[in-house]
Amino acid sequence: MEERLHPRFIRWLAVTVTTLLGLVVLFNRAVNPYCLFANDWLASQTKPETFTHLRLVKAMQVRHLRPQSVILGSSRAETGLDPAHTAWTNKPVYNLGLSDARLDEIKHYFQHACEVSHIRQAVLLLDFTAFLPGGQNAPDFREERFTGFFIEDHVLGLCSWDALMGSVNTFLGRPGEKRYLPDGSRDAEMESERVLAKGGTRKAFLAYEKRFLMGGIGNEGIRLDEKELQNFSDILEMARKHDVDLRLAVAPVHARYLEMLNRIGQGVLFEEWKRFITRMTEASRTSERAFPLLDFSGYNDFTTEPVPERGLARYYFEASHFTKALGDELLARIFEDATIVQPGGFGFRLTSSRLEEHLAAIREARELYRRDHAAELAKLPLPQ
Amino acid sequence: MLFNSGIFLFAFLPLAMLGFALAFRWRGLESAWAWLAAASVFFYGWWNPTHVPLLLASVTLNYLLARRLSQLGSQSSRWLLVAGVVINLGLLGWFKYWHFFASNVAALFGHEWHGQPLELPLGISFFTFHQLTYLLHCRAGRDQGTSFRHYLLYVTFFPQLIAGPIVRPHEMLPQLKQPRMRAFAWPNISVGLTLLSLGLFKKMVMADSVAAWVAPVFDHVHDVPSVAMLDAWVAVLAYTLQLYFDFSGYSDMALGLARMFGVDLPANFFSPYKACSIVDFWRRWHITLSSFLRDYLYIPLGGSRKGPVRRSVNLILVMFIGGLWHGAGWTFALWGLWHGFCLLINHLSTQAGLMQRLPNLPGRVLSWSLTFLAVILGWMLFRSPDLASAASIGQSLFGFNGAQLPPGWLEKLPLLSQVGITPHADWQIFAGPAQILTLAAFLLAAVALPNTLQITHAVFTPPNQAGLPEENTTCLWQPTAPWAMITGAALAVSLLHLGRISEFLYFQF
Numbered sequence: 001m002e003e004r005l006h007p008r009f010i011r012w013l014a015v016t017v018t019t020l021l022g023l024v025v026l027f028n029r030a031v032n033p034y035c036l037f038a039n040d041w042l043a044s045q046t047k048p049e050t051f052t053h054l055r056l057v058k059a060m061q062v063r064h065l066r067p068q069s070v071i072l073g074s075s076r077a078e079t080g081l082d083p084a085h086t087a088w089t090n091k092p093v094y095n096l097g098l099s100d101a102r103l104d105e106i107k108h109y110f111q112h113a114c115e116v117s118h119i120r121q122a123v124l125l126l127d128f129t130a131f132l133p134g135g136q137n138a139p140d141f142r143e144e145r146f147t148g149f150f151i152e153d154h155v156l157g158l159c160s161w162d163a164l165m166g167s168v169n170t171f172l173g174r175p176g177e178k179r180y181l182p183d184g185s186r187d188a189e190m191e192s193e194r195v196l197a198k199g200g201t202r203k204a205f206l207a208y209e210k211r212f213l214m215g216g217i218g219n220e221g222i223r224l225d226e227k228e229l230q231n232f233s234d235i236l237e238m239a240r241k242h243d244v245d246l247r248l249a250v251a252p253v254h255a256r257y258l259e260m261l262n263r264i265g266q267g268v269l270f271e272e273w274k275r276f277i278t279r280m281t282e283a284s285r286t287s288e289r290a291f292p293l294l295d296f297s298g299y300n301d302f303t304t305e306p307v308p309e310r311g312l313a314r315y316y317f318e319a320s321h322f323t324k325a326l327g328d329e330l331l332a333r334i335f336e337d338a339t340i341v342q343p344g345g346f347g348f349r350l351t352s353s354r355l356e357e358h359l360a361a362i363r364e365a366r367e368l369y370r371r372d373h374a375a376e377l378a379k380l381p382l383p384q
Numbered sequence: 385m386l387f388n389s390g391i392f393l394f395a396f397l398p399l400a401m402l403g404f405a406l407a408f409r410w411r412g413l414e415s416a417w418a419w420l421a422a423a424s425v426f427f428y429g430w431w432n433p434t435h436v437p438l439l440l441a442s443v444t445l446n447y448l449l450a451r452r453l454s455q456l457g458s459q460s461s462r463w464l465l466v467a468g469v470v471i472n473l474g475l476l477g478w479f480k481y482w483h484f485f486a487s488n489v490a491a492l493f494g495h496e497w498h499g500q501p502l503e504l505p506l507g508i509s510f511f512t513f514h515q516l517t518y519l520l521h522c523r524a525g526r527d528q529g530t531s532f533r534h535y536l537l538y539v540t541f542f543p544q545l546i547a548g549p550i551v552r553p554h555e556m557l558p559q560l561k562q563p564r565m566r567a568f569a570w571p572n573i574s575v576g577l578t579l580l581s582l583g584l585f586k587k588m589v590m591a592d593s594v595a596a597w598v599a600p601v602f603d604h605v606h607d608v609p610s611v612a613m614l615d616a617w618v619a620v621l622a623y624t625l626q627l628y629f630d631f632s633g634y635s636d637m638a639l640g641l642a643r644m645f646g647v648d649l650p651a652n653f654f655s656p657y658k659a660c661s662i663v664d665f666w667r668r669w670h671i672t673l674s675s676f677l678r679d680y681l682y683i684p685l686g687g688s689r690k691g692p693v694r695r696s697v698n699l700i701l702v703m704f705i706g707g708l709w710h711g712a713g714w715t716f717a718l719w720g721l722w723h724g725f726c727l728l729i730n731h732l733s734t735q736a737g738l739m740q741r742l743p744n745l746p747g748r749v750l751s752w753s754l755t756f757l758a759v760i761l762g763w764m765l766f767r768s769p770d771l772a773s774a775a776s777i778g779q780s781l782f783g784f785n786g787a788q789l790p791p792g793w794l795e796k797l798p799l800l801s802q803v804g805i806t807p808h809a810d811w812q813i814f815a816g817p818a819q820i821l822t823l824a825a826f827l828l829a830a831v832a833l834p835n836t837l838q839i840t841h842a843v844f845t846p847p848n849q850a851g852l853p854e855e856n857t858t859c860l861w862q863p864t865a866p867w868a869m870i871t872g873a874a875l876a877v878s879l880l881h882l883g884r885i886s887e888f889l890y891f892q893f
Contacts, residue, residue, distance in 0.1 A: 006570035009863035013577065016872025017879070024880060161880040 025158045033166035036157045038064040046187075048176030049166035055105075055140045056153055058096055058184060059112060066117035067094035071184075072106050072235075073125030075099040076251050076320060079191060080327035081125060083183040087335035090120040090245075095184035097125070102135050103231035110235055112146045114242045121245045123334060124235065128250075128261075128273055131232070133225040188324045192312055201313040205256065208318035212260055213381045222265075224273060233280055240289050247334050248281060250274065252296035252326060252346070255304045255369050256380070257319035262366075264383045271359050278350040293350045295358065296330055299365035300346040307376075385430040387580075387637045388588050390882050396427065397641070400542075401568070404645060408567035416567060417560055418533050420645060424542040428506070431546075435505040439540065442475065446515040447535050454522040454529075468519040476512045479504050484712030501712075507546040509709060513676060514539050514551060520680065521553040534560045543641040547634055549652040550672040555847035559647050572646050574863050575843045579640025581871045582836050584878035586633030590625070590826055592881065597622035597813045598767065604812065605773040612788045614814040616780035618823065622813075623767045624760045625826045628657060631670070636836050643844065650848040651837050655855075657830040660751040661734075662726040662758060667853060675851065677706050695731075700724035710766070715774060719765040726758045790816070834859050 030041035033049045035057045050057045062070070068090035071081045078097030085093075096109050106124070113119050129135075144150050157163050169176070178194075179187035195204045239246035261270050274295065283290040297303070305315045315326040333347035341348045344361025370377060385392045400423040408416035429436040449468045456464075477485075483501035490497035518535070521527055530538075530553075538556050539545075601611055601619035611619075635652040642649045656669035666674045682702045688695040700721065707720020733739060739747050764781070768774035779785050788808030794801050801807075813819075834857035837846065842860050846852075861867055 003569075003571060005863040006574040009574045009865075009868045010570065010577065012865045012868030013574075013872045013875070016869045017876045020873060020876035021879065024876075156883040159880065160883040161877070162883060164880060 021159060024164050028158045028163045028167050031167035031170050033163060033170045034153075034157045035060045035064065036154060042171060044170045045173055046170075046176075046179055048169050048174055048179070050180040051099075051176050051178040053140060053166075054098060055138055055142070056145070056157070057180075058098065058109065059145050061182075061184060062094055062096060062109070062113050063116045065092060065094050065183075067092045067113070068117070068119065069093040069121035069123075070110070070113050070119055071095040071097055071123050071125070072110055073097045073123075073251070074101045074127045074130060075186075076127060076322065077123075077125040078180075078184065079186045079188070079317070080322040080324060081123065081185065081331060082324050082327055083185055085328055085331045087331050088121065089335075093121075093183065097184070098138070100135075100138060101127075101130065102137055103130050103228040103235070105137050105141050106130075107231045107235050107238070108141075108143060108146060111238055114238060114244070115146070119242060119244050122239065122247070123331070124246060124248045126248060126250050126277065128270055131224050131228045131273055133223065133228075135225075191317060191321075192323075195312060195317050200308070200311050201316065201318070202307050202309055204318040205254075205307050205316075208320060209256065209260060210381050212257075212319075213264065213383045222269070224269070224276065229276065232277065236280060236291060239291065246291050248277070248291055248293040249330060249334055249347075250277075250293070250295040250297045250350075251320075252303055252322055252330060254316050254319040254322075255299050255366075255373075256307075256377070258297065258299075258303075258366065259370070259377055260319070260380065260383075263380065274350065274359065275355060278352055278355050281350075282352060292334075294334060294347045295350050296333075296347055298344050298346065298348070298362045299369045300344075302326055302329060302346055304369060304373075385427060387634065387641070388584060388878070388882070393879075393882075396423075396430075399423075401644065405567040408564075413564055414531075414533065417537050421533060421537040421540060424537065424540040424545060427542040428540060428545055431506050432503075438475075438505055439511065442472075442511070442515065443536055443539050444532075445471065446519065446539075447532055450519055450522040450527070450530075450535070453519060454525070454527045465519060465523050469516060472512050472516050472519075476508055478502070479508055481708075481712045510548050510550060511539050511545065517550075517676070517680070518553050526554065528557075528561075530557055541642065541647070543638040544649055547631075547638075548670075548672055549635060549638065549650050550676050551649055552847075555650050556647065564646060567646075568644075569646065571843065571863075572643050575840060575861075576640045576642075576644035577875075578840065578861060578867075578871050579636050579643060579836060579844070581640075581875035581878065582839075583633045583636030583638075583640060585874040586629040586636065588633075588878045588881040590829075591627075591629035591633060594622040594626050594629075594823065594826065597819070598626055600812050601777070602767050602773065603769060605768075605776050608812065610785035611777055611780040612808050612811060612814065613780050613783055613785070614788065615812045616777050618814050618819060619812075620760055620764050620777065620781065621823050621827070624657075624763050625823065625830065627763060627767075628653075628830055629826070632836075639836075639844070639846070648844070648846055651846040651852060653835065654837060654852050655830070655835045657756065657759070657827070658752075659755050659759075660748055661755055662723065662730045663734075664853075665755060665759060666723075666727070667851075671848065671851070673706070673709075675848070677702050681705065696728050699727050699731075703727065714771055715765050715768050718771065718774075719762050722758075722762050722765060726762075 029037070031044060032040045033047060034053050035047060035050075047057065069083075069088055069092075071077050071083060071093065073081075074097060076097070078095050078099065081095060081097070083093035083095050094113075096113060098105055098109065101109075110119075110122065110124075142150065142152070145153060175190070179190040181187055195201055198204060198207070236246070238244075258267075258270075261267055278293060281291040281293045302315055305313055307313060307316075314323065316322050330347070333341070342361075343354060343358040344365055348358050350358065385396055387393075400420065403419045403423065404416050407419040425436060425440070428439060446468065449464065449471075453464055453468070479502050483497075483499060486499060487497035518527075518538070534557055537560065538551070538553065541551075541556070544551055597618055601615050602623070605611060632653040639649050639651070650672050652671050654668040654671065656665055659665035659668055682698055685698045685701065686694055687698060701724075703720040703724030704717060705720070707716045707718070707723070710716045710719070739751050742750065761778070761781075764777055765774050768777060776785075787805045789797075789800060789805050790811075791807035791809055794805065794807050837844070837852070838855065838857040839859060839861045841856065842862070
C-alpha cells in the first residue's frame with residue numbers, strides 16, 4: 001500500500017469530522033433547544049427539552065428576558081403560579097420555580113435574577129420539605145453558570161449528542177415529558193392532560209400519597225436543616241439589598257397532605273417551621289424591612305376540596321401540586337394587602353403576635369376535618 | 385483520565401505525541417521512549433497520585449529481581465523466582481483479596497469482620513501479571529538485556545496499563561529496540577486513528593446506550609418482590625452487549641493508541657459472540673488473559689497430559705482462579721466455576737462427537753445457541769451483586785417468577801392469558817419493541833459483522849496473530865476517502881457523546 005495515501009486519508013478524516021461537527025453546531029444553534037441564545041434561527045413552538053435541562057434553561061431565559069418580577073419556589077410554584085396574572089404590577093414576570101429545588105438553589109437563582117435584571121417584585125412560595133435535611137441540589141445545578149459565560153454549557157449545548165437529539169425533538173415539535181411556556185411556568189393544559197391520561201385526579205392523589213408515605217421524606221426529616229435556614233435568611237437579605245418587594249407564601253397543600261405530614265410525625269415540626277419563618281420575615285430592627293408572609297396551608301374550602309372519583313379536580317393535581325385556578329386565588333390575596341383574613345383562614349398573614357392563635361385555629365380545623373373525613377383518611381397508605 | 389474523555393483526547397494524547405516527536409527529533413529514540421514512560425506514569429498518577437510510589441517501587445523491585453534472574457538464567461535459585469512471585473501476588477492479594485478472605489474466615493467462625501476493604505490501586509491486576517511474565521521470561525533466559533527505561537515502559541505504557549491487554553515481554557520489548565526512521569509514520573497514525581475511532585464508537589455509542597438498562601435491575605433485585613421475566617432478559621442481554629462493546633472498544637482504543645507510537649499490542653478480542661463452543665469462546669474473549677492462564681497455570685499444573693480426571697480438575701481450578709482474578713467475590717468465583725464446568729461439558733461432547741452427528745447448519749445453530757446461552761448465564765452471575773440476586777434473576781429468566789407482558793399486548797393476544805401469562809405495567813426497564821430492536825441490532829452487529837482486526841488485517845498484525853481464528857473478510861480497511869468518511873463519522877458521533885463520560889467496566893477488575 002502506498003504510503004502517500006495515508007496523509008490523504010487523515011486529511012479526509014479531519015474534513016469529515018470537522019464538517020459533521022460543524023453541521024451539528026449549526027443545527028443546534030439554529031434550533032437553540034436549551035435557550036442558550038436569546039433568539040432562535042429556526043422558530044419552534046415549544047422547547048420540549050426544558051424539563052430535562054431545567055436549571056440550564058431557566059438560568060438562560062431569565063438572562064434573556066430580564067424580568068422585573070420573578071416567581072420563586074419549587075415545582076408547586078412553576079405549576080400553579082401564573083406570571084400572566086393581572087395582580088402583577090411590574091412586568092414582565094418570569095416563573096423561576098424549579099422542580100425539587102432546595103433553598104440553596106432558589107437563593108442562587110434569585111441572586112442570578114437580581115444580577116442580570118432589575119428585579120422589583122418577587123413571590124417566594126415556601127415548601128416545608130425544602131427545609132428538611134437530606135436533600136441535594138439537582139444534578140444539573142451548576143454554580144459556575146451564574147458567573148457569566150460558562151463554557152461547558154455552550155460546548156454541551158452546541159456540540160453534543162444530547163443537544164442534537166434535543167434539537168431534533170424541538171424541530172419536529174415532539175412533546176417533552178413536561179411542557180413549559182416561554183414565561184417559565186408549566187403548561188397547565190398539558191399537566192391536566194397528563195393527569196387525565198393516568199386515570200384522573202383521584203389516581204394521581206393515591207399515587208402521590210403512596211410515593212410520599214412509602215419513602216418520601218424518610219427519617220432525616222426530624223429537624224430543620226441549619227444550612228437551608230441560613231439560605232432562607234440569605235434570600236431575605238438579598239431582597240433587602242436589591243430593594244425587591246418580596247412576598248412570601250406557605251404553599252397551599254391539600255388537607256390530605258397535612259394529614260400525611262402528621263402521620264409521619266412531622267406535624268409539630270411543620271408548626272415549628274412556621275414559627276421560624278415568621279420570626280425571620282419580621283424586621284429585627286426598626287430600620288429593617290419586613291416581608292409579608294401569608295399562610296395558605298390550613299383547612300378551608302380550597303384545601304379541603306373533595307377528590308373526585310373521576311376526572312379532574314378544580315384546584316389540585318394531587319395533594320401537593322395545585323392548579324392555576326388556586327394559584328390565581330393565592331396571587332390575588334398576596335397582592336391585595338387590604339384583605340382581612342381570620343386566623344386559620346386561607347392567606348392569613350403570619351405575625352409573631354397572632355401566630356399561636358392561627359396555629360390553634362388550624363389544629364381545631366384539623367380535628368373537624370379528620371372527623372368528617374375519617375373513612376377517606378383511613379384509606380391512606382401506612383408510612384414506611 | 386479515561387480514553388473517552390476530553391482531557392485525554394484533546395490534551396494528554398496530543399501533548400504525549402508532541403513530546404514524543406520532539407524528544408525523538410532532538411535526543412533520539414531512547415529519549416522518546418523515556419518521554420513516553422514518563423507520560424504513562426503521569427497518566428497513572430492522574431487517577432490517584434498516592435499509588436504512583438507503589439507502582440514505581442513495584443517496577444524497580446521487579447526489575448532488580450529480573451536482572452538477577454537474567455544474569456543467572458536457568459542456573460538461578462528457584463527461590464529467587466518464588467520470592468518474586470510471592471511479592472507480586474502478595475501485593476495483589478493484600479489489596480484485592482485481604483478483605484474478602486478475612487470476612488469469609490470470620491464468618492466461618494461465626495464472627496463479624498469490621499475491617500474496610502482497601503482502595504484498590506488501579507490496574508494492579510494487569511501490571512502484576514505483566515511483571516510476573518517478565519520474571520518468568522528472564523528465568524527462562526530469554527531476555528536480551530532490557531534497559532530499565534524499556535522495562536518501565538513495558539509495564540506502564542498507558543494504552544495497556546489500566547485494563548490490558550496483558551502483554552508478554554517478547555511481544556513488546558523487541559519492538560522498542562527496532563530502529564525507527566521517524567517518530568510518526570503516517571500509516572501508524574491513520575491505522576491508529578481508525579482503531580481508536582472504532583473503539584470509541586463501540587464504547588461511547590454502543591456500550592453506553594444499553595448501559596442504562598442494566599443497573600436498575602441488577603442493583604435493585606431486593607427492592608422488588610421479584611424481577612419480571614422481560615426485565616430480567618433485557619437486563620441480562622443488555623449487560624452481555626455492554627460488557628462486550630465496552631471491553632472490546634477499550635481494547636481497540638488501546639491497540640490504536642499504541643500503534644500511533646509505533647507499537648503493536650496483542651489482540652484481546654476476536655468476535656467472541658460468534659463462538660460455537662465454550663472452548664472457542666475462550667479463544668476469542670479476553671484472549672491475553674486466557675492465554676496467560678493457559679501458559680502459566682493450566683500447563684504447569686499438568687494441562688491435559690495427566691489423564692482426563694486431572695485435566696478436569698485443572699480446568700475447573702484455572703477457571704475458578706480466573707474468576708477470582710476479576711474480583712474478590714463469590715459471584716466471580718461461581719462465574720469461573722460455571723465456565724470451567726461448561727468447558728468440561730464441551731470437551732466431553734467433543735470426545736463423544738455429539739455435535740458432529742448433526743447436519744451442518746442445524747448443528748452450528750444449536751452449538752451457537754447453547755454457547756451463547758451459557759455465556760449470558762455466566763454474565764448474569766458475573767454482574768449480580770450477590771448470589772441471592774443472581775438466583776432471583778435466574779429464576780425470573782426461566783419463568784419461575786411467572787411470565788408477564790404489558791396489558792396492551794395481552795389484550796391483543798388474549799390466548800396468552802390462558803397459558804398463565806399475566807399483565808404487568810410496572811416495568812423496571814422493559815420499554816417495548818424499540819428496545820428489543822436495539823438489542824437485536826447490537827447482537828447482530830456482534831455476531832454478523834467483521835471485527836476490527838479482520839477489517840484492519842491488511843495493515844495491522846498483532847503480535848499474537850498466530851493464535852487467532854483464521855477468519856477473513858473481504859471488507860478490508862484501506863486508506864481511501866470512503867473509509868476516511870466512515871471512520872470520521874464514527875469519530876464525530878463518538879465525540880458528540882463526550883458530555884456523558886462513563887468509566888470502562890474492566891477498570892474495576
